[in-house]
Amino acid sequence: MYQAPRGTTDILSEGQAYYRYIEQKAAETCRLYGYERIDTPVFENTELFCRSIGEKTDIVEKEMYTFEDKGGNSITLRPEGTAPVCRAYIEHGMGNQPQPVKLYYLTSIFRYERPQAGRLRQHHQFGYEAIGEKDASLDAEVIELAWRFYEKLGLKELKLLLNSIGCKKCRPGYLESLRRYYQQHQQQLCNDCKNRLEKNVLRLLDCKKPACQTFIDGAPGSADNLCPECEEHFGLLKKYLEQLKLPFTVDHRLVRGLDYYTRTVFEIQPQTGGAQSTIGGGGRYDDLIAELGGKDTPAIGFATGIERIILNLKNQGVAVPAAPAPQVFIARAGDDASQAALKLASELRQAGISILQAAASKSLKAQMKQADKCGARYVIIVGREETAAGCVTLRDMTTASQETVTLAELAGRLQD
RNA sequence: GUGAGUGUGGCCUAGCGGUUAAGGCGCCAGGUUGUGGCCCUGGAGAUCGAGGGUUCAAAUCCCUUCACUCACCCCA
Numbered sequence: 001m002y003q004a005p006r007g008t009t010d011i012l013s014e015g016q017a018y019y020r021y022i023e024q025k026a027a028e029t030c031r032l033y034g035y036e037r038i039d040t041p042v043f044e045n046t047e048l049f050c051r052s053i054g055e056k057t058d059i060v061e062k063e064m065y066t067f068e069d070k071g072g073n074s075i076t077l078r079p080e081g082t083a084p085v086c087r088a089y090i091e092h093g094m095g096n097q098p099q100p101v102k103l104y105y106l107t108s109i110f111r112y113e114r115p116q117a118g119r120l121r122q123h124h125q126f127g128y129e130a131i132g133e134k135d136a137s138l139d140a141e142v143i144e145l146a147w148r149f150y151e152k153l154g155l156k157e158l159k160l161l162l163n164s165i166g167c168k169k170c171r172p173g174y175l176e177s178l179r180r181y182y183q184q185h186q187q188q189l190c191n192d193c194k195n196r197l198e199k200n201v202l203r204l205l206d207c208k209k210p211a212c213q214t215f216i217d218g219a220p221g222s223a224d225n226l227c228p229e230c231e232e233h234f235g236l237l238k239k240y241l242e243q244l245k246l247p248f249t250v251d252h253r254l255v256r257g258l259d260y261y262t263r264t265v266f267e268i269q270p271q272t273g274g275a276q277s278t279i280g281g282g283g284r285y286d287d288l289i290a291e292l293g294g295k296d297t298p299a300i301g302f303a304t305g306i307e308r309i310i311l312n313l314k315n316q317g318v319a320v321p322a323a324p325a326p327q328v329f330i331a332r333a334g335d336d337a338s339q340a341a342l343k344l345a346s347e348l349r350q351a352g353i354s355i356l357q358a359a360a361s362k363s364l365k366a367q368m369k370q371a372d373k374c375g376a377r378y379v380i381i382v383g384r385e386e387t388a389a390g391c392v393t394l395r396d397m398t399t400a401s402q403e404t405v406t407l408a409e410l411a412g413r414l415q416d
Numbered sequence: 417g418u419g420a421g422u423g424u425g426g427c428c429u430a431g432c433g434g435u436u437a438a439g440g441c442g443c444c445a446g447g448u449u450g451u452g453g454c455c456c457u458g459g460a461g462a463u464c465g466a467g468g469g470u471u472c473a474a475a476u477c478c479c480u481u482c483a484c485u486c487a488c489c490c491c492a
Contacts, residue, residue, distance in 0.1 A: 003482095006483075006484090057490090058491080059490080059491080062417080062490095063491090080492090109492075111490090111492095113489090113490070113491080114418090114488095115484085115485090116485075116486060116487070116488095117485080117486065117487090118491095118492075119491075120492095126492095203490090206490095256491090257490065257491055258491090275486085275487065276491075278491070278492065279492070280492065281491085303492065304492060305491085305492025306492080307492075308492055331450090331451075333450045333451085334450075363445085363446095363450085363451095364450045364451055365446095365448090365450085365452080366444085366445085367451080367452090368451045368452040369451095371451090371452065372452035372453055373452085373453090379451080379452080381450075381451070383450060384450090385450085393450095393451090395451075395452090397452070397453090400453090402451085
């Protein structure tokens with residue numbers, strides 16, 4: 001038997017209701033903040049992701065779906081959403097538009113990982129990018145959008161974690177002092193942390209092992225080692241967030257797994273939940289556009305996992321609207337009713353009325369059962385006797401009353 | 417990549433060595449000769465994830481494998 005590939009799922013009826021709900025809230029919120037939708041290809045040249053995410057990150061080293069196409073090009077299924085948007089910004093000369101350019105996306109993301117709760121090989125993200133402005137007020141607005149989006153969804157008790165990891169001027173010095181600090185304790189670190197000391201010093205701050213916590217507490221924080229410009233930027237951001245009454249917590253352990261981040265980084269997490277605590281995160285990437293060959297252009301963005309949102313909506317018991325029921329169910333009685341029913345259904349559909357019909361071979365009783373189940377308010381019964389008189393039977397399922405009406409009257413009766 | 421747990425009809429579950437694998441939901445049909453929701457009756461549908469082994473006998477025990485779940489790692 002064929003199965004969906006590991007870490008992928010079919011989104012069936014119930015799932016569709018969640019996706020519709022989330023997408024609608026996302027689009028609505030983005031409109032309020034001036035973001036336009038962008039759709040980029042599901043795959044890009046591999047180089048784009050290596051360059052942006054960072055050669056030594058886990059994503060690039062072991063999680064990308066990379067293959068060679070028939071022309072010998074190395075192609076990669078999008079493992080994140082920011083780099084493609086930056087590529088599009090540069091490619092289409094969006095630097096010539098009024099800045100910042102604000103774009104949002106809803107799309108599939110692919111990473112080759114072991115699936116678990118809140119983690120899939122193909123998942124979906126809603127994300128947005130504001131490119132071409134360095135002022136901290138934009139950072140505040142970007143964070144606010146994320147926060148209001150979750151509010152609109154009905155998610156409660158979220159926490160906002162904030163940090164600044166500096167810029168290319170002050171970060172190297174900070175990383176060096178962090179490395180020196182950890183080298184003193186090298187012997188006592190867990191194996192993962194010994195590895196991180198070599199590969200990705202910032203991630204040392206993210207270790208969950210109890211034994212490593214004491215070192216984290218004593219480690220120098222990036223926010224305390226900023227250059228004056230970054231310091232000022234971070235200070236302003238905090239002030240703006242207070243003004244907006246967004247309850248943030250500065251967490252000097254907050255680091256992100258992609259190399260392109262500068263200055264502001266933030267995550268939004270539910271108070272409770274499994275191992276995959278973060279439902280959304282983002283930050284500034286002031287050097288990325290230039291790194292990808294564009295002009296020196298500051299930018300900031302955010303992305304959130306749709307599946308993780310759904311997990312939390314379910315945990316918190318947030319109900320989402322189901323797909324609307326068909327307005328009318330057409331039942332057929334008698335062998336020769338199909339022709340008249342088909343014609344009637346076509347006419348009503350062209351008039352904008354949604355119609356469901358059962359299989360022609362079913363008994364009227366079975367059709368009524370299905371009509372009830374699908375939630376249609378009205379059932380039209382097309383039968384020999386009515387057809388002969390140019391009529392149909394119209395039954396209101398909510399009141400269980402029915403009457404014979406002419407085809408001419410029908411449209412008017414279905415209003416309301 | 418590492419570790420642990422789980423795999424029984426479409427879904428949920430019982431059975432945990434011994435005759436035709438049980439129940440609920442759902443599905444189909446009948447209980448009105450053209451009519452729903454409740455109720456009643458009947459039916460279809462499972463080589464018990466797959467492969468191998470132990471045994472007179474295996475859904476039940478063992479091995480392998482695949483998948484799922486959870487956790488590590490990493491991240492949304």
